[in-house]
Amino acid sequence: MMLKRKESLMLTSIIVIIAMLLLAGCSSPQQARQVTKDETTGKTLDVIKLLSPYPTAVANVYIIADKLGFFKEEGIKPEFVGELPSTTQLVAAVTSGQVDVGGKHVNTTISGIAAGAKVKMVAGGSVTTKDQPHMIYVVKADSPIKSPQDLVGKRVGISGYGGCTEYTPLEYLHLNGGIADPKGKFETIILPEPNLEQALLSDKVDVIGLHLSPQYVQKHPDLRILFTDYDVWGERAGACPAYVSEKFIKEKPDVVKRFVAAVAKANNWVNANPDKALDIIAQELKVDKEKIQAYHYADDGIITDDSVQVWIDILNYYHDLKPGIKAKDLYTNEFNPNFKNK
Numbered sequence: 281m282m283l284k285r286k287e288s289l290m291l292t293s294i295i296v297i298i299a300m301l302l303l304a305g306c307s308s309p310q311q312a313r314q315v316t317k318d319e320t321t322g323k324t325l326d327v328i329k330l331l332s333p334y335p336t337a338v339a340n341v342y343i344i345a346d347k348l349g350f351f352k353e354e355g356i357k358p359e360f361v362g363e364l365p366s367t368t369q370l371v372a373a374v375t376s377g378q379v380d381v382g383g384k385h386v387n388t389t390i391s392g393i394a395a396g397a398k399v400k401m402v403a404g405g406s407v408t409t410k411d412q413p414h415m416i417y418v419v420k421a422d423s424p425i426k427s428p429q430d431l432v433g434k435r436v437g438i439s440g441y442g443g444c445t446e447y448t449p450l451e452y453l454h455l456n457g458g459i460a461d462p463k464g465k466f467e468t469i470i471l472p473e474p475n476l477e478q479a480l481l482s483d484k485v486d487v488i489g490l491h492l493s494p495q496y497v498q499k500h501p502d503l504r505i506l507f508t509d510y511d512v513w514g515e516r517a518g519a520c521p522a523y524v525s526e527k528f529i530k531e532k533p534d535v536v537k538r539f540v541a542a543v544a545k546a547n548n549w550v551n552a553n554p555d556k557a558l559d560i561i562a563q564e565l566k567v568d569k570e571k572i573q574a575y576h577y578a579d580d581g582i583i584t585d586d587s588v589q590v591w592i593d594i595l596n597y598y599h600d601l602k603p604g605i606k607a608k609d610l611y612t613n614e615f616n617p618n619f620k621n622k
Contacts, residue, residue: 316357325357326535329380331370332360333565341405341577343564344557345546353545354538371397375525381539383522385414385444387591393610394602400529401521401611403540404547404578407587408518412576413508415448415518417489418480418497421504425486428457431506432465437485439473444509444517445489447594451512454597463598477503493574517594519578519587521611537615544581544618551577580618583611 314327328351333340345351346358361379364370371392374382382389383405393399408414417436419425425434431453438445446468453462469485476488480503487506490496497503509518522543529536550557554574562569578584588607595601613619 323355325352325355326532326538327357327359328535328539329359329361329378331364331379331382332362333561340561341543341546341550343561344550345542347560347564348546348549350542350545350549351539354542356535356538356542371395371399374399374523375527377525377528380528381522381524383520386519386521386588387447387595388443389521389523390588390591390595390601390605390610391442394605398526399523400526401523401583401588402529402536402613402615403522403543403581404583404587405520405522405543406518406575407520407578408508408510408513408515409576410510410515412493412574413510413518414520414575415444415489415491415509416494416497417449417452417487417506417508418477418503419487419506420480421502423486423504423506425506428453428459431457431487432459433467434486435467435469435484437469437471437476437479437488439476439489440470441468442600447598448489448509448512449487450598451594452507455512456507491573492571495574496570499570513590516586516590519583521578521583521587523611533615537617540581540615541617544616547577547581548579550575551579581616582613582619 314329315324316327330342333343342358351358364373370379370382370384371389373379375397382399386401389399389401406414425431431449436449438449440446449466450462453459453465459465466487469479471479471485473490476485476490479485480488494505494508497505522540524536554576558569558572558574561567561572585607588611592601592605592607596603
């Protein structure tokens with residue numbers, strides 16, 4: 281049975297809070313430093329636990345940092361520890377130490393912190409550009425839907441409530457269509473993202489939100505891009521910074537600094553070599569290169585204030601965030617060697 285939005289968000293919040301409590305109960309008072317030896321040099325490397333990359337892949341900078349030696353240069357050894365049953369558990373997994381690093385779209389991180397999670401964003405991840413947006417919203421090539429106003433009354437297929445997939449079409453109506461209160465103006469259909477394209481082609485929905493490159497749609501003449509998150513906010517709202525627990529920061533600040541430095545190197549390399557990055561990911565994960573999202577990444581790994589503030593403003597506009605949340609409390613660039621505090 282399909283959950284309505286309020287029920288889904290309430291259930292998600294309950295799951296996050298319960299998971300935080302249960303996982304916190306399993307964590308030790310102090311996280312011991314985890315190290316291993318480099319097989320070639322014999323040097324000690326600090327282990328960083330990361331989620332395993334999903335088969336529906338992006339140009340994952342952690343794989344790039346590992347394969348090109350950026351982690352090793354910084355004395356880091358990534359340990360890919362598997363997947364979580366649900367991304368709603370990621371913040372809790374990080375606060376408990378089950379994994380060391382999280383990194384989803386910034387609005388979900390903000391919501392987790394607002395719910396009480398003691399985590400902080402420390403390194404810029406994927407960002408939106410005109411050519412490589414975070415999300416695309418797609419219709420059939422012959423669809424009559426061509427404008428924000430055409431979306432009213434239609435069926436929009438997305439992968440879940442509470443994330444970028446939900447707010448982007450709302451803001452498309454609000455900012456691009458001049459509709460001050462867009463909630464309820466279209467029907468939201470929740471489906472797993474891999475099933476959305478077939479749902480569109482079989483006329484079960486009218487529009488779908490995908491985390492795929494525009495190039496994917498360009499190779500499929502039966503599809504057409506209606507809009508992207510870049511069309512709504514420009515480059516501001518597509519950020520997915522990496523975050524760690526405040527406990528991890530307190531106990532291992534030097535590890536955080538070296539991790540951020542490696543991520544920054546990988547970000548810049550992917551931006552300079554996007555096609556080579558896709559080749560590496562496709563080979564490593566054994567997936568079709570065409571279905572890998574070729575994101576652009578934050579230059580030098582730096583988190584911009586605007587990329588966080590924009591989502592505080594969006595969540596406040598829809599009354600989905602408690603008041604008083606400030607961007608400066610949610611992220612830091614202090615561990616980034618490329619950052620200069622002006």
